[in-house]
Amino acid sequence: MNKNSSICKMQFSQKNTNTISKIMWGIVLRSRIERTIPFHSFHLRHYSSSHSQLPNYVHANLLKNGTFGELSVTNYVLSLYIKSKDLVCAFQVFDEMLDRDVRSWTMIISGLVQVGSCRMALDMFTDMHKEGIVPNHFTFSSVLKCCSTLNEVRMGKSVHGWIVCNGVFVDTALENSVLDFYVKCGSFDSAKLYFELMTDKDIVSWNIMINAYMQIGDMETALGVFRRLPVKDASSWNTIIRGHLQNDNYGIAMELLYEMVKSGTALSKETFSIAFGLVASLTALDLGMQIHGRLLRSGIHHDGFLRNSLVDFYSKCGEMEKASFVYQGFPKCNASDRCSKNNNKSLPHSFSQSLVTGYVQNGKLQEALKMFTTMVTDRFEVDKFTLTSIVTGCANAGLLELGQLIHAQIVKAGQPFDIFLSSSMIDMYAKCGELDDAWSIFRETKVRNTVLWTSVISGYGLHGRGRDAIQMFNWMLAEGIKPNEISFVGLLTACSHAGLLNEGMHYFMVMKEEFGIKPQVEHFTCMVDLFGRSGRLDGIKDFISKNKISNVASVWRSFLSSCRIHKNIEMAKWVSDKLFELEPPTAGSYILLSNTCASGDKWDDVAQVRGLMKDMGLTKHPGQSWIQLKNQVHSFVMGDRSHPEEAAIYSYLSELIQRLKEIGYSTEANIVMQDVEEEQKELLLAFHSEKLAIAYALMKTSTGSPIRIMKNLRVCTDCHSFMKCTSLLLEREIVVRDLRRFHHFKHGHCSCGDYW
DNA sequence: TTAGGGTTAG
Numbered sequence: 001m002n003k004n005s006s007i008c009k010m011q012f013s014q015k016n017t018n019t020i021s022k023i024m025w026g027i028v029l030r031s032r033i034e035r036t037i038p039f040h041s042f043h044l045r046h047y048s049s050s051h052s053q054l055p056n057y058v059h060a061n062l063l064k065n066g067t068f069g070e071l072s073v074t075n076y077v078l079s080l081y082i083k084s085k086d087l088v089c090a091f092q093v094f095d096e097m098l099d100r101d102v103r104s105w106t107m108i109i110s111g112l113v114q115v116g117s118c119r120m121a122l123d124m125f126t127d128m129h130k131e132g133i134v135p136n137h138f139t140f141s142s143v144l145k146c147c148s149t150l151n152e153v154r155m156g157k158s159v160h161g162w163i164v165c166n167g168v169f170v171d172t173a174l175e176n177s178v179l180d181f182y183v184k185c186g187s188f189d190s191a192k193l194y195f196e197l198m199t200d201k202d203i204v205s206w207n208i209m210i211n212a213y214m215q216i217g218d219m220e221t222a223l224g225v226f227r228r229l230p231v232k233d234a235s236s237w238n239t240i241i242r243g244h245l246q247n248d249n250y251g252i253a254m255e256l257l258y259e260m261v262k263s264g265t266a267l268s269k270e271t272f273s274i275a276f277g278l279v280a281s282l283t284a285l286d287l288g289m290q291i292h293g294r295l296l297r298s299g300i301h302h303d304g305f306l307r308n309s310l311v312d313f314y315s316k317c318g319e320m321e322k323a324s325f326v327y328q329g330f331p332k333c334n335a336s337d338r339c340s341k342n343n344n345k346s347l348p349h350s351f352s353q354s355l356v357t358g359y360v361q362n363g364k365l366q367e368a369l370k371m372f373t374t375m376v377t378d379r380f381e382v383d384k385f386t387l388t389s390i391v392t393g394c395a396n397a398g399l400l401e402l403g404q405l406i407h408a409q410i411v412k413a414g415q416p417f418d419i420f421l422s423s424s425m426i427d428m429y430a431k432c433g434e435l436d437d438a439w440s441i442f443r444e445t446k447v448r449n450t451v452l453w454t455s456v457i458s459g460y461g462l463h464g465r466g467r468d469a470i471q472m473f474n475w476m477l478a479e480g481i482k483p484n485e486i487s488f489v490g491l492l493t494a495c496s497h498a499g500l501l502n503e504g505m506h507y508f509m510v511m512k513e514e515f516g517i518k519p520q521v522e523h524f525t526c527m528v529d530l531f532g533r534s535g536r537l538d539g540i541k542d543f544i545s546k547n548k549i550s551n552v553a554s555v556w557r558s559f560l561s562s563c564r565i566h567k568n569i570e571m572a573k574w575v576s577d578k579l580f581e582l583e584p585p586t587a588g589s590y591i592l593l594s595n596t597c598a599s600g601d602k603w604d605d606v607a608q609v610r611g612l613m614k615d616m617g618l619t620k621h622p623g624q625s626w627i628q629l630k631n632q633v634h635s636f637v638m639g640d641r642s643h644p645e646e647a648a649i650y651s652y653l654s655e656l657i658q659r660l661k662e663i664g665y666s667t668e669a670n671i672v673m674q675d676v677e678e679e680q681k682e683l684l685l686a687f688h689s690e691k692l693a694i695a696y697a698l699m700k701t702s703t704g705s706p707i708r709i710m711k712n713l714r715v716c717t718d719c720h721s722f723m724k725c726t727s728l729l730l731e732r733e734i735v736v737r738d739l740r741r742f743h744h745f746k747h748g749h750c751s752c753g754d755y756w
Numbered sequence: 757t758t759a760g761g762g763t764t765a766g
Contacts, residue, residue: 206757239758241758269759270758274758385760386761419763426764459764484764554766
């Protein structure tokens with residue numbers, strides 16, 4: 001359950017508007033490492049703590065005393081640079097070498113593999129071949145790793161064939177590389193056969209095979225092999241624990257971790273990383289903190305990778321203060337470092353990109369944007385994980401322009417979209433009202449999974465395009481993609497928003513019977529909503545009793561909402577009694593009841609409900625609307641007079657309402673919660689936040705351009721009618737995102753068909 | 757041979 005998924009999560013202020021506009025000036029994207037990318041950027045990215053000044057010192061001295069230039073000496077300097085992962089200097093040396101042997105080439109290739117630049121390593125391998133240098137077993141080891149990383153199955157097999165046919169010297173390390181290649185490329189049978197034929201199996205060979213069984217989901221055999229190992233090293237433990245963690249066997253993973261600690265095997269960096277992943281999945285804060293303590297005692301807590309694991313763990317447990325505290329300990333660099341030639345050396349760990357993600361996941365978008373902005377303005381590279389998180393934040397807060405900017409920068413950088421980024425982009429465009437753009441991304445994404453399809457189905461649902469959502473759902477099935485429970489929430493919501501009762505009932509049955517998905521609270525609530533919107537209040541009663549869900553509060557809340565839509569006061573009272581048996585009354589429930597009574601002019605009841613609310617100290621969450629104009633977010637609340645142009649806004653609004661009345665708009669005063677005089681009711685209605693936002697948008701935008709508004713609550717009947725009339729009178733398209741869905745107003749009609 | 761983080765709903 002995602003507790004941060006409500007559409008309107010943050011309140012906008014001038015402060016974060018500035019943040020957003022700063023971001024507009026540029027985004028540094030992580031680029032693919034190819035030959036065209038200047039080497040310094042890759043140096044920046046892959047610098048590791050193992051770096052020291054030693055290679056430069058040795059290099060300088062050798063140059064000074066004139067011994068630099070001999071092949072063996074140059075190779076030695078090259079090896080120092082490779083060990084310290086200083087590929088820039090390594091390439092400088094390599095390029096200047098007059099003579100290069102197999103060791104020179106192999107070192108540069110393995111250096112590239114170490115920093116993850118496999119494509120380039122393969123290019124170097126080709127160049128080496130062209131120069132007539134014969135590869136050795138070290139070269140082949142690196143090349144096979146590239147093949148498995150890049151999933152170059154054919155090439156890997158050819159390399160293996162070449163090794164066999166040419167009688168290359170094969171040691172256990174190379175055999176392990178071949179074995180690992182077959183495992184990583186999913187050729188399990190080949191791996192198994194090769195393993196059986198291996199003459200000298202070491203612990204690495206066994207670890208690779210344990211990993212292979214894990215990959216094919218054969219946990220039992222993997223565990224059996226692991227148990228039979230006479231000597232287990234940290235990798236054996238890490239592999240088996242990680243495998244269980246990835247297969248959601250948290251209990252066994254935890255038991256194995258305890259066993260590893262008891263066995264006395266020293267916990268490696270990898271073990272800690274896996275352990276934090278485990279406690280993060282279980283949101284086991286106390287246990288995680290104990291492991292954190294152990295890490296501090298181990299003395300390896302300065303590792304950047306591990307810090308990010310820790311940040312992630314605390315974020316997943318909702319402990320952002322602790323996550324931020326861990327981040328505070330990250331090595332920092334100052335501005336002069338960044339400007340100097342040899343700067344960039346402490347950069348990669350100075351920012352925790354995991355922290356940005358944590359902020360987004362915990363609904364703290366302001367903090368996330370603040371950190372993101374600093375990264376961008378300081379020209380740090382932003383990786384795809386962070387970008388995906390920021391796009392998700394844009395989706396939740398409706399920051400279309402920032403989302404668009406990120407999209408544009410990714411395209412400009414030639415960065416490929418992966419399925420995570422595509423899904424969040426689709427979601428962002430859908431939640432920001434740009435369904436066509438969401439569709440374009442979807443169309444351009446060639447490999448589609450359930451989440452991607454669900455994003456687009458839900459997007460159509462959000463805009464009331466129920467039939468399109470159904471069409472997409474069927475298309476998804478035709479492409480052989482299986483829907484999950486979230487896909488059905490999206491589909492049923494789409495049916496509900498479009499009033500497609502029969503279709504909704506059909507898919508509810510399909511979900512259970514064809515896909516074996518047990519309905520959850522969310523699905524039941526969708527169905528109750530669907531019956532309610534269709535006016536089938538008695539149908540809801542039957543549905544609740546048939547499905548034995550009378551103990552689910554959200555179902556009764558939805559029922560109460562339907563009573564308000566259909567102005568059924570008696571039913572509303574009965575439903576609210578049921579609801580209050582399950583959960584203490586909330587302001588929201590009381591407001592629903594009070595509005596239902598008000599809609600039937602039952603003012604005594606309204607007064608009683610509001611009296612109860614007052615006695616219990618319950619206050620209504622204020623309605624808030626906002627618009628974005630020229631990189632500025634303008635926020636309005638009901639009756640708010642804090643805007644610098646408030647006098648002009650209120651005057652414009654009063655004038656507009658007078659003109660709207662001439663074409664038939666009448667204030668539906670009965671929805672106001674207080675039994676006040678008619679004139680006063682009208683006044684109150686006139687000040688609803690969305691009306692203020694629309695008035696301001698009309699004042700500030702050119703004729704004919706569409707207006708986009710976001711609101712933190714549902715749109716009230718009167719404002720809905722106001723927007724329909726405005727769209728007709730001023731020939732303006734008005735797009736409103738409310739708490740649940742979109743309304744597109746055009747020529748006096750709304751896309752929701754007055755059914756929301 | 758083994759390590760972290762990103763997507764979809766209500």
